[in-house]
Amino acid sequence: MSSIDNTLPERQTSAGVEHTESLITLTPRQLLHRRAFSHWGLIIGTLTVIALVLLAVVGPLVLPFDAYAQELAGRLQPPVWAGGDWAHPLGTDHLGRDYLARLLIGARISLTVGFFAATLGCIIGVTLGVCAGYFGGRIDQAVSYLLTCQLALPQILLAMALVFLIGPSIYVVIGVIGVLQWSYFLVVTRSAVMRIRELDYIASAKTIGSSTRSIFWHEVLPNLRSQIIVIFTIEMGVAILSEAALSFLGVGIQSPTPSWGLMISEGRQSMFFNPWLTILPGIALFLLVMGVNLMGDGMRDVLTPEGRH
Amino acid sequence: MNEHAPLLRVENLSITLKTPSGEQVQPLRGVNFELSRGEALGIVGESGSGKSMSMLALMGLLPSNARRDADSLKLGDKDLLQIEDTTFAREIAGKRIGMIFQEPMTSLNPVYTIGRQLIETATLYGRGTARAARARAIELLNRVGVPEPELRLDQYPHQLSGGLRQRVMIAMALMNEPELIIADEPTTALDVTIKAQILDLLADLQSELGMGMILVSHDIGAVSRAVDRIGVMYAGAFVEKGPLDDVFEHPLHPYTQGLLQCAPRATLAHGGPRLGAIPGSVPSPFKRLTRCAFSDRCPHVHDACYGSEPALRSAGNQAYRCVLDAEQLQSDNDHSDKGVVIPHATPVQVEHGDPPVLALESASCVFTTRRGLLGRSKDNRAVDDVSIALHGNEILAIVGESGSGKTTTARMMLGLQQPTSGVALFRGEALEKSTPRQRAQLIQPVFQDPYSSLNPLRTVGDSIGRPLVVHGVGNRASRRERALEIMSLVGLPERFYNSYPNQMSGGQRQRVAIARALVLEPKVLICDEPTSALDISVQAQILNLLLDLRERLGLTYLLITHDLAVVRYFATRVVVMKSGQIVESGETERVYTQPTHPYTQELLASISDPLRRSA
Numbered sequence A: 001m002s003s004i005d006n007t008l009p010e011r012q013t014s015a016g017v018e019h020t021e022s023l024i025t026l027t028p029r030q031l032l033h034r035r036a037f038s039h040w041g042l043i044i045g046t047l048t049v050i051a052l053v054l055l056a057v058v059g060p061l062v063l064p065f066d067a068y069a070q071e072l073a074g075r076l077q078p079p080v081w082a083g084g085d086w087a088h089p090l091g092t093d094h095l096g097r098d099y100l101a102r103l104l105i106g107a108r109i110s111l112t113v114g115f116f117a118a119t120l121g122c123i124i125g126v127t128l129g130v131c132a133g134y135f136g137g138r139i140d141q142a143v144s145y146l147l148t149c150q151l152a153l154p155q156i157l158l159a160m161a162l163v164f165l166i167g168p169s170i171y172v173v174i175g176v177i178g179v180l181q182w183s184y185f186l187v188v189t190r191s192a193v194m195r196i197r198e199l200d201y202i203a204s205a206k207t208i209g210s211s212t213r214s215i216f217w218h219e220v221l222p223n224l225r226s227q228i229i230v231i232f233t234i235e236m237g238v239a240i241l242s243e244a245a246l247s248f249l250g251v252g253i254q255s256p257t258p259s260w261g262l263m264i265s266e267g268r269q270s271m272f273f274n275p276w277l278t279i280l281p282g283i284a285l286f287l288l289v290m291g292v293n294l295m296g297d298g299m300r301d302v303l304t305p306e307g308r309h
Numbered sequence B: 001m002n003e004h005a006p007l008l009r010v011e012n013l014s015i016t017l018k019t020p021s022g023e024q025v026q027p028l029r030g031v032n033f034e035l036s037r038g039e040a041l042g043i044v045g046e047s048g049s050g051k052s053m054s055m056l057a058l059m060g061l062l063p064s065n066a067r068r069d070a071d072s073l074k075l076g077d078k079d080l081l082q083i084e085d086t087t088f089a090r091e092i093a094g095k096r097i098g099m100i101f102q103e104p105m106t107s108l109n110p111v112y113t114i115g116r117q118l119i120e121t122a123t124l125y126g127r128g129t130a131r132a133a134r135a136r137a138i139e140l141l142n143r144v145g146v147p148e149p150e151l152r153l154d155q156y157p158h159q160l161s162g163g164l165r166q167r168v169m170i171a172m173a174l175m176n177e178p179e180l181i182i183a184d185e186p187t188t189a190l191d192v193t194i195k196a197q198i199l200d201l202l203a204d205l206q207s208e209l210g211m212g213m214i215l216v217s218h219d220i221g222a223v224s225r226a227v228d229r230i231g232v233m234y235a236g237a238f239v240e241k242g243p244l245d246d247v248f249e250h251p252l253h254p255y256t257q258g259l260l261q262c263a264p265r266a267t268l269a270h271g272g273p274r275l276g277a278i279p280g281s282v283p284s285p286f287k288r289l290t291r292c293a294f295s296d297r298c299p300h301v302h303d304a305c306y307g308s309e310p311a312l313r314s315a316g317n318q319a320y321r322c323v324l325d326a327e328q329l330q331s332d333n334d335h336s337d338k339g340v341v342i343p344h345a346t347p348v349q350v351e352h353g354d355p356p357v358l359a360l361e362s363a364s365c366v367f368t369t370r371r372g373l374l375g376r377s378k379d380n381r382a383v384d385d386v387s388i389a390l391h392g393n394e395i396l397a398i399v400g401e402s403g404s405g406k407t408t409t410a411r412m413m414l415g416l417q418q419p420t421s422g423v424a425l426f427r428g429e430a431l432e433k434s435t436p437r438q439r440a441q442l443i444q445p446v447f448q449d450p451y452s453s454l455n456p457l458r459t460v461g462d463s464i465g466r467p468l469v470v471h472g473v474g475n476r477a478s479r480r481e482r483a484l485e486i487m488s489l490v491g492l493p494e495r496f497y498n499s500y501p502n503q504m505s506g507g508q509r510q511r512v513a514i515a516r517a518l519v520l521e522p523k524v525l526i527c528d529e530p531t532s533a534l535d536i537s538v539q540a541q542i543l544n545l546l547l548d549l550r551e552r553l554g555l556t557y558l559l560i561t562h563d564l565a566v567v568r569y570f571a572t573r574v575v576v577m578k579s580g581q582i583v584e585s586g587e588t589e590r591v592y593t594q595p596t597h598p599y600t601q602e603l604l605a606s607i608s609d610p611l612r613r614s615a
Helices: A028-036 A040-062 A099-135 A137-152 A155-166 A170-180 A183-197 A200-207 A212-248 A260-270 A276-303 B051-058 B085-092 B114-126 B130-143 B162-174 B192-209 B220-224 B244-249 B254-262 B326-335 B406-414 B436-440 B460-470 B476-489 B494-498 B506-518 B536-553 B564-570 B588-593 B598-605
Strands: A012-014 A017-019 B008-018 B024-035 B040-044 B066-069 B072-075 B097-100 B180-184 B212-217 B229-234 B237-243 B313-315 B318-320 B358-370 B377-390 B395-399 B421-426 B443-446 B524-528 B556-561 B573-578 B581-587
Touching: A028 A276, A040 A099, A040 A276, A099 A137, A099 A170, A099 A183, A099 A212, A099 A260, A099 A276, A137 A183, A155 A170, A155 A212, A170 A212, A183 A212, A200 A212, A200 B436, A200 B443, A212 A260, A212 A276, A260 A276, B008 B051, B024 B051, B024 B237, B040 B051, B040 B192, B040 B220, B051 B180, B051 B212, B097 B162, B114 B130, B114 B162, B130 B162, B162 B192, B180 B192, B192 B212, B192 B598, B212 B220, B229 B244, B229 B254, B237 B244, B237 B254, B254 B536, B318 B326, B358 B406, B377 B395, B377 B406, B377 B421, B377 B581, B395 B406, B395 B564, B406 B443, B406 B524, B406 B556, B436 B443, B436 B460, B443 B506, B460 B476, B460 B494, B460 B506, B476 B494, B476 B506, B506 B524, B506 B536, B536 B556, B536 B564, B556 B564, B564 B588, B573 B588, B573 B598, B581 B588, B581 B598
Parallel strands: B040 B212, B040 B229, B097 B180, B180 B212, B395 B556, B395 B573, B443 B524, B524 B556
Antiparallel strands: A012 A017, B008 B024, B008 B066, B008 B072, B229 B237, B237 B318, B313 B318, B358 B377, B358 B421, B573 B581
């Protein structure tokens, strides 16, 4: 970067004012790329997530195993390395269903629930946070009150009650997790918007005649981009774990649809004799959540380098 | 101790910073200076010149990624390079060297009383008894002009005003009778009238107590009030050093000459010559220098400047860093055209019956604050019954200290704030009746801080073209053309069209903000401290640009500022505000030569003019 340059920078005369500038070495985008590709956590996390997404999407289409076909004669077969055969690489569960196929379908469920629940939470939290931060006053007081109430609720308990009342399905699980998980979005966007609101470019947008809606969409939200991306990944990890917990407790995804939480729950009964039934979905869950969190942490470091320490 | 040894000797002091991306930056490159006992040295320079960095290096307060190198760093006979950090803290910092920082708001600890902090300074490491320290604290507070010192000792910092806090900071620095006092921009955060008082106080105390003093500032005028010798820093090194009078009377280095020319002075009236502007801005410390650091801004640049960086040469009492001879530089300065003389529109003749372009009629603005949901509300009258008329092609300046209501007045005229009572009129019609879009085509603002007035995610072209998008003018191609046209009008090269604000310097950003304000062809620009966030050489560029644009486009300006020197140079008419009310108004010349209100007189007396200092 610190190149030696002996040339005289160009001089330009316009409006009667002369000035010269030093050459700019790196664009912000180049700097961003550079930071991203030297951040190991981000690289490992992103690769893990991409690999799991690919497996979940493509796996069930190309592999010749059926996640739902029961074969009671071949129940509780062990994985290949524990003496099983290649007909069922990861063995079978207590109803003789192929465990690999179930894990892959389970990954679809986890990713779907995680993504959409976080999206729902994001919409709720960011909307409330932006309004509270931008308008302040009574609206802010009302939203803060709502936040206090939300933080006081025992989430899993409430989620269980809601699912129990409405009846379990994947949509209900997404809805319940999303509706209960927006506090982080709210807190962060609210304080960020309070700061942005006072900046002169907002006043400037007002004086060129922009409407409030246009200010939200064109001035405020783009500047919240990096915060929202970071929280989104973190909340996605939390949502995946919440789904697993609900399914484990029997109020989430219902059998025969496979979900990692449900599989752990089902495998729990024969944990001492067939430990892989719980260990395998546990490892899958660990890998996915770790990947998502590493990605989120990495994005925070890369997108907001000043807030790292 | 040898009486003739200098109090402080700094030889070849350099600082190297390592950035997180592994690059090396050198904000300070081989600085030498000496300070005798009882001498006051002023160090001036623009932001990024390394002046504060050198003081932090002296005090061992550098950030952890910085490395300090020096051939010699001696306080009296003590070698500061050999000393351990803990020994330094115990024996030197606060005891032999006192330090005064820029922000009196944050440099006192808010949870302790003034008294406790003062006494602790003197009793730390068992230096003295609390009783003696208390007596000394009272004596010093009295001396620095804090009224009722015994009472103040039990107060907390938030109960004092900014000026009083800075006085307390000075008293604190003096508690241990230091040999050397370092003041880093001690008055930058203060209002003008208080600024002058604090500087005079520092100068008095320094000569009275026979201390050495280093006063660091970006404001040449301020420094000239309190020092004997001056050093001008540029890009991490001194470019000129010498006795104050010599440097001011015949500056040798082209940078010093430029700085002195571009400082607006109270003696430089409107309609006089343009301010001399130094083109460009301070070079980035990322570049390794293989030539004179000032070469790309210098009017005398020639081949010899490019071989290597010139050494410091001495001429009489002065030293300067330039390849040219002193005689030549001096005669160049004497004969250089200090800006082109442009006959400016002298005070605009107002036809009676001609409605003002923009006016406030007995406008008041009251802010109501309420503690909690049911707390008692409290009224704060920011602007109280103010009437201002702004006539076509006029430059009206509103002058006042912070809290005088000048910004609120501007916001009411912009339509950003509704007056609680009274009315804002544009050409005789109520401003609130027009829609925000109609208003936008009449009045546009230029804000103080170009770092916050541009959306960081928009490119320059996008920012300038945005008003056209909002108003639905033209298509993509025509908007681009219009933006480029305006950019050339404000002196921004075309290649900045796709740049982001964080790639630009403060002055360039302010040009973008001006371009954005002009794109809708408004009649009035409301400039709220348009240059106070900029370096002094850049300030002159922007002021000249605004004057140019007024001439070309027939604009009318409302200028809000606390800088009286700028006003005299720039404005045709002045309004002086104090606590929400207008105390005086009139044509600039009249107000400056015959101020009637005592507050105006006080304001004018506080101007520090480098050239009028001895008068």
